[in-house]
Amino acid sequence: MLSSNLCHSLTFKNLPTLPALIDYHDSYPQYRSTDSYNFLIELSIRHAQFGTTHWLLDAMIHDRLPRDLTTRILEVRWLVRTGKWETAWTRVTGLRPEDALDKPLRNGLPSPTITVPCEMWKELLGTTKRGAIRRRSGVRRDPDKESNDHDHFPPLEIVDDPAVGTKAYVRRRHLLGCLRPTFTSSKKLVRPKLVNAAVSHSLRNGEGFAAEALAHSYLSQLPSKVRDETAAQCMDIIHTLLKADIKCGLKSFRANQGRLMSLLTTHPSLKPSSTTLRLILLPLQSVFKSGTIANDVAGRFQKHWGDQIIDNSVKSLIVKLAEKEGRMDIVEKMLHEERCNQRMVRTRAVPQSTLPLPDPRGLRRPPDRELFSCPISSNILWDKLKARVRRKQRADNQERVE
Incomplete structure (x- = not known):
């Protein structure tokens, strides 16, 4: 009852202060419990009232109340916060x-x-x-003067x-x-x-094996059903491990592939995204047949996890790798797919009933989220990429003519 009243007090319009809650808690010694003390201890740590936290822990011992796991957790938190x-x-x-x-x-x-x-x-x-x-580290004394009551204390x-x-x-x-x-x-x-x-x-401290073991232990002990948001955050853990090893070419590519497949088997809700595929392909930038390998890997991912795994960022990376290798057939294939997608977007029929009504206030500036949307910047990048490919094709044709 007392712990419930303390929790309910945080819903008041005028929130009570921590000393007021402690006074209220002290007024009913017969209703004090481990839960009521845990509530006040957590609140005192949250407000950085660490002296009050110490007093509450001692008062809990004085009342001969048992400490549960929550009390131990709060005590560890208090010790960490106080250095x-x-x-x-x-x-x-x-x-x-x-x-x-x-x-x-x-x-x-x-x-x-x-x-x-x-x-x-x-x-x-x-x-x-x-x-x-x-x-306070100590007392700073003037060596030229005798010790007196006017010693200067250093700042805290x-x-x-x-x-x-x-x-x-x-x-x-x-x-x-x-x-x-x-x-x-x-x-x-x-x-x-x-x-x-x-x-x-x-990973920043060079403990790659410990980081991978921690991720594997956590993902393998997830509950049987997790939300999509939680699954996406778990995939971010895998992405962090993949980002740590992208500079060693084919060795990093194979290691990341094995690392990804090992972690994906820990839970059925884990599914790779376009970010996962892009991180897998990044080590291929220093590989000779980078475009061929990237195209094959993207095809396998697309077959297992659907077309949505290949977005514009993955396509542009594959085009860059294929262009570096000289596989212009892969470049033309990706550019053709992108042109088809843009044509479908432009020619998509919009029902008349869904068209917006004219604004009675007349012309007005659209919001920034429409003016500076992601597809516009993506189209600009694709235009630059296509221009670079066309320049390279013209240069190759001139070399053949000569």
């Missing part, structure tokens, strides 16, 4: 960083792999609340996360690398954008 990241890591794993990382490195042993719930793992990906925590330093490349940053990345999140125990689906951010972070 006590290694303490939060210890609360999650039950191990000290010295035992899990320093001792194995000194003895030449690999770091242990620790399985943790995904709810705890995602809290460790958080950052310190910038500007909320400040500390903002507690922040370690900078990229520092020892503290590398140490944190190693500690995160020891964790393997499990997604099966989660009552609520972890957002794909969060996993995508973690995968991107691992």
